Amino acid sequence: MTVPGRGMRPGSTPNPQANLWRRALVTVARGELRRLLRDRKAILLAVLVPMLSYPALMYGSQRLGQISQRQIEEREVRVGVDLSALPSGLLDDVRARLAQVGSGVRFEDLDLADVVQAAARGPLDGAVRTRAEERLKDDLDGLLVAWLNGAAPVSMARDAEANGGAVLIDRDRAAHRVALVFHRASEDGLGVSAQVLGPLRQLADELESRALANGLGDDPALAFAFEARDVAPPEDSKGLALGRFLPLIAVVVLLSGGAFAALDAFAGEREQGTLETLLVQPVPTWVLAWGKFSVVLATALAAWISNVASLLITIEVGLFELPDGAAAGGLDAGRTLVAGVVFLPTVVLMAAALCFLAARARTFREGQHYLLPATLIAVALASPAMAADVKLDYLLALVPIMGPSLALRDAFAGVLAWPAALTAFAASLGWAALALSRITRTLDAERLLQAPAPKGLDPAGDAARRSLRVGLVSVAAVYIAGGALQSWDLVAGLTLTLWVLVLGLALYLGYANRRAFGGSLARALALVKSSGQTSSALSTLGWVSAGLLAGPALTQVGRFILEQQSRFLPLPSGGAAEGLMGTLAELSLPALLVLFALSPGITEELLFRGAILRGLAIDRGRVLPALFTQAALFAAMHASIHRFAITFALGVVLGALTLRSGTVFAAIALHTSYNAVAVLADRLPSVDFGHPLWWLGVLPLLVRLR
DSSP states (O other), X not given: OOOOOTTOOTTXXXXXXXXXXXXXXXXXXXXXXXXXXXXXXXXXXXXXXHXXXXXXXXXXXXXXXXXXXXXXXXXXXXXXXXXXXXXXXXXXXXXXXXXXXXXXXXXXXXXXXXXXXXXHHSOTTTHHHHHHHXXXXXXXXXXXEEEEOOXXXXXXXXXXXXXXXXXXXXXXXXXXXXXXEOOTTSHHHHHHXXXXXXXXXXXXXXXXXXXXXHHHOSOGGGGGOOXXXXXXXXXXXXXXXXXXXXXXXXXXXXXXXXXXXXXXXXXXXXXXXXXXXXXXXXXXXXXXXXXXXHHHHHHHHHHHHHHHHHHHHHHHTTSSOOGGGTTSSOOOHHHHHHHXXXXXXXXXXXXXXXXXXXXXXXXXXXXXXXHHHHHXXXXXXXXXXXXXXXXXXXXXXXXXXXXXXXXXXXXXXXOOOHHHHXXXXXXXXXXXXXXXXXXXXXXXXXXXXXXOOOXXXXXHHHHHHHHHHHHHHHHHHIIIIIHHHHHHOHHXXXXXXXXXXXXXXXXXXXXXXXXXXXXOHHHHHTTSGGGOSOOOHHHHHHHHHHHHHHHHHHHHHHHHHXXXXXXXXXXXXXXXXXXXXXXXXXXXXXXXXXXXXXXXXXXXXXXXXXXXXXXXXTTTTOHHHHHHHHHHHHHHHTTXXXXXXXXXXXXHHHHHHHHHHSOHHHHXXXXXXXXXXXXXXXXXXXXXXXXXXXXXXXXXXXXXXX
């Protein structure tokens, strides 16, 4: 009778290959961990220093505040006072309020007639400034002056408070203005303003209310007075305040904590030449990827747990106060545990993303360059959690980092919606799995061991790099030169931008790429899998017709994206938009269609889909990176963070259509139709472009895509 081995079920047979891979994975992880631990400086900077910085910074800030407050209280400042313009009753009230000011302020009665007369004749920042500055040179920190304003109290402007003063109303309903003149750049002057103006403005409000009551009687609105009371438990208010900023700290800590481990495991080994040694070993690539990833994940987890624990302890001991008085009460341990669990897949995702970026880098320094854009993107995705009115739903739960950040906030606040939270949990695991699969593909021994071809001997690589450079130049040129032209004249500037600048760059890039391939760009395009086909005239006409019919449905998709985005990034409104609409209202409908539909449909498509996309995709058939890169450039060229998502999605759709159809004319037709619907919807409000029947226009396109 054979006794089953340890870890085996009775009746099961051992799997030597699986055991071999498991041992190889553990060996890789152990080697990476030993090498990482040898660099004590990296561990110190990634984990220990940030963990200790929270209590040190908060304690130091608290101590500095106490020292500053004590110095203010111990230091005596002098304020010259001339209140001779006030009647006796009002003067007594003012003197009583000034007596409430702390002992650090000494009031001295002076003759400030020159300052009073200048203030009474003009604004506080006029002649009074010159006279006040002369008097402030006499070792004074402030001047308190009063004069008769002469305006009726009910029509009096409240600009005195904005100018460093208050309006006082006497018993005869005469308005007197009391102003404090000081130097804001002076620490003593700024301290005086905070101590003196508070009691005076409180007195001004009381006198104004008394004058209104005497003239109009009791305010009838007082019969409907109400008050707001927050009945939320202390742990709810404290949890919400903590959950609103903790996701931002978490993503920054995860990136900074796991960055060194990821760069050392991938980019560092590639730069030193040891990664190639691992890749030629008789083990699957995924074993190497998972072994290295496990160490990066452990490092990121250590940094995340230690830093968050340090921050929570700092809050609990009172070294850091949350806003709005939310620091009262303790944190609920159960909520903290739930918040950590729902955010855990995001830790896995960000560790996998770091590994993917590091695996793409050829050197340690190149990998460091990827960290800043990665951090900005992660912070942007986590920032909606700071807005309490952004609610977690199933759609936002699918967005990486954003969904778990909202779930973490709601978990701390005690209002977590479990179905949406589980959706965010599962979606984050899916994104992490996708990133891990991309790491495995990136660790391609044949690609990594192949030396880059010299410049001029790799037409595909040269075309891709040239296309990327032209794309970046296009974004900068349209933003700078195009913006200047359109600010000069909207219609003429936009026309020049599209038909001279954008079209010129498209023609240059198309000619340069064609010349790089010896005049046979069509043969080079055969490297692109989905665009290796050629389109006949009849086929091209079919694609163009399908693109034109699909425009209204695509517009509805864009409107849906904007509506979802507006919940956490609403479109701005203001004078610039009103001025633009006024200019466009003067144009006829045909002119609008030519300017905003046909012109960008032709010129932008020739540049981004006709030249940049194909130039990028030529590089050994890397279709997906080329597709997303040109879409990002296309969105960046429009220079609007509020429209980036919808423009990026449109660029992906148009690029995919170009690659699938083999002709840029299909994208031109769809782009023109999409823009034309937006113009027609504004000029022809009687036409319902949001009707579901417009989706029938997608059928011809679906038939051709099959």
